[in-house]
Amino acid sequence: xxxxxxxxxxxxxxxxxxxxxxxxxxxxxxxxxxxxxxxxxxxxxxxxxxxxxxxxxxxxxxxxxxxxxxxxxxxxxxxxxxxxxxxxxxxxxxxxxxxxxxxxxxxxxxxxxxxxxxxxxxxxxxxxxxxxxxxxxxxxxxxxxxxxxxxxxxxxxxxxxxxxxxxxxxxxxxxxxxxxxxxxxxxxxxxxxxxxxxxxxxxxxxxxxxxxxxxxxxxxxxxxxxxxxxxxxxxxxxxxxxxxxxxxxxxxxxxxxxxxxxxxxxxxxxxxxxxxxxxxxxxxxxxxxxxxxxxxxxxxxxxxxxxxxxxxxxxxxxxxxxxxxxxxxxxxxxxxxxxxxxxxxxxxxxxxxxxxxxxxxxxxxxxxxxxxxxxxxxxxxxxxxxxxxxxxxxxxxxxxxx
Numbered sequence: 001x002x003x004x005x006x007x008x009x010x011x012x013x014x015x016x017x018x019x020x021x022x023x024x025x026x027x028x029x030x031x032x033x034x035x036x037x038x039x040x041x042x043x044x045x046x047x048x049x050x051x052x053x054x055x056x057x058x059x060x061x062x063x064x065x066x067x068x069x070x071x072x073x074x075x076x077x078x079x080x081x082x083x084x085x086x087x088x089x090x091x092x093x094x095x096x097x098x099x100x101x102x103x104x105x106x107x108x109x110x111x112x113x114x115x116x117x118x119x120x121x122x123x124x125x126x127x128x129x130x131x132x133x134x135x136x137x138x139x140x141x142x143x144x145x146x147x148x149x150x151x152x153x154x155x156x157x158x159x160x161x162x163x164x165x166x167x168x169x170x171x172x173x174x175x176x177x178x179x180x181x182x183x184x185x186x187x188x189x190x191x192x193x194x195x196x197x198x199x200x201x202x203x204x205x206x207x208x209x210x211x212x213x214x215x216x217x218x219x220x221x222x223x224x225x226x227x228x229x230x231x232x233x234x235x236x237x238x239x240x241x242x243x244x245x246x247x248x249x250x251x252x253x254x255x256x257x258x259x260x261x262x263x264x265x266x267x268x269x270x271x272x273x274x275x276x277x278x279x280x281x282x283x284x285x286x287x288x289x290x291x292x293x294x295x296x297x298x299x300x301x302x303x304x305x306x307x308x309x310x311x312x313x314x315x316x317x318x319x320x321x322x323x324x325x326x327x328x329x330x331x332x333x334x335x336x337x338x339x340x341x342x343x344x345x346x347x348x349x350x351x352x353x354x355x356x357x358x359x360x361x362x363x364x365x366x367x368x369x370x371x372x373x374x375x376x377x378x379x380x381x382x383x384x385x386x387x388x389x390x391x392x393x394x395x396x397x398x399x400x401x402x
Contacts, residue, residue: 021352028055031382031390033363039355042362042390046377049191049223052250053298054379060253063294067286077105077284078276085284088292092251092259095232095296097241102267104260105284105292109222109248110138112258113185115270115278116244117142117160119262120183120216122269122277128162130177130184130215134193135165136369137185137220137246146185149192149369168193169202174209183216183244188234191223194370195328195335200238207240218244222258223333226250227299227380230308230331237330253298255291302380307332310387314376317391323347323401334376341371343401348374351397362393 007022008015024036031054033041046052053060067084074080089103106112117129131137131146138144144153145160153159166184167173177184184206190196210217219242224234228250231237235245244266248258260267270277282288311332318336319327326337338344348364355361366374378390 023352023355030054030056031379031386035355038358040360041352041355042360042378042386042393044351044362044364044376044378044390044394046250046379047254048365048375049228049249049377050252051254052226052228052377052380053253053295053302054381055254057253057294057298057381059297059301060291060294063253063290063297064255064287067290070286072286073282074286076279076281078279082284082286082289084286084289084293088289091293091296092247092261096245096261099241099263100245100261102262102264104267104270104278105289106258106260106278106280107256107282107285107288108138109220109246109258110140110143111280111283112222112246112248112260113137113146113220114140114142115260116185116216116218116246117146117183118278119244119260119266119270120218122273123216123266124182124214126180126182126215128164128180128182129160130164130166130181132166132184132186132190133168134190134196134369135185135187135220136190136192137187138222152368166206168196169199171202171205174205177209177213177215179213181210181213181215183218184210185218185220185246187220187222187224188238189224189229189330189333191333191375192367192369194337194367194373195330195333195375197328197330198238203238203240207242210243216243218242218246220246222246222248224330226295227302227304227307228331228333228377230304232299234330251295252288252291253295255288257285257288257292259292298381304331306384307380310382310384311378314378314387314391314394317395318376318398321395321398323398332378332380335367335370335373336376337370337373338401339372341366344372344374346400346402347397350400351393360389360393362390362397364394364397
């Protein structure tokens with residue numbers, strides 16, 4: 001592609017793909033992305049898990065506007081205390097087990113993962129880190145190091161040393177966790193691997209093996225948290241609790257924010273030996289924290305039973321379609337597996353085509369690590385009528401697969 005033809009590079013912007021969608025956004029309303037030219041898209045992926053509460057939710061908008069009238073950035077995080085930070089932390093803590101009583105707000109989920117890895121090393125004095133095959137934790141050097149897709153890692157090596165990977169759902173492989181392990185990090189429900197739901201006994205054994213060896217059990221709920229899997233946090237469905245929890249994406253209601261939660265004693269170790277064990281200029285930004293505050297107000301208004309009913313209807317209809325090989329789902333976290341990559345590409349582009357022509361389409365997207373499947377993660381706030389329309393648009397796109 002000629003640089004001048006790329007809708008990003010041609011306008012002086014960074015481009016992350018040779019084939020960007022390039023659609024021009026004018027606004028958003030509930031589950032809809034409104035495009036210039038009159039087209040609109042049902043947001044079937046909620047901005048890759050960010051817009052769990054749709055676009056323009058009044059609780060989030062009101063919280064943001066209230067903070068904008070007060071102040072924006074004042075001082076690097078950890079020096080000043082602001083009410084909006086306390087309120088955001090209180091909302092988050094109220095949703096978590098009592099021992100996760102200290103919250104560090106950062107800029108993104110990937111930064112939250114980096115903080116968790118650093119904290120685990122600081123707490124244990126160990127250097128060995130472990131991920132799980134299929135895991136995806138972000139694209140900073142630290143987060144990429146504990147992610148398992150080697151194709152995406154190879155051009156950027158060397159990454160962090162002393163990183164190894166456990167086999168998914170494999171009890172015997174837990175024996176590799178030992179007295180040299182600082183932490184094991186795992187997504188409670190794997191996102192980029194195609195919505196892989198762990199065996200409850202395996203996840204519990206993983207947590208117990210970590211603790212038996214003095215390693216930190218780190219859960220990544222950046223994608224699967226904030227109501228996405230049918231409960232505020234997915235780990236509550238597996239009867240496990242993390243030593244350190246990483247959050248992001250929908251946490252800010254559309255604002256860029258990540259967070260780490262752990263107990264106060266552990267978190268206090270970042271403040272000394274050395275001082276500023278992790279420092280971030282924009283972490284805890286007042287507007288981002290206002291987004292968190294608003295997101296929890298929005299979450300409180302969601303009827304999870306209705307979400308389950310609507311998404312079960314999606315699963316049933318999708319599984320019955322001739323082009324679909326398999327559907328995996330927990331809550332509103334859905335993977336639709338087709339026969340091959342070409343089929344997924346055809347369905348995704350077919351869903352977008354009407355919006356490009358000024359009509360109504362649907363936004364779907366494939367997984368980086370499972371290109372023969374695509375993700376669906378509709379807004380939790382969509383009404384019955386909106387969900388029925390969204391499903392009809394997805395099924396229309398699947399009809400294009402031959």
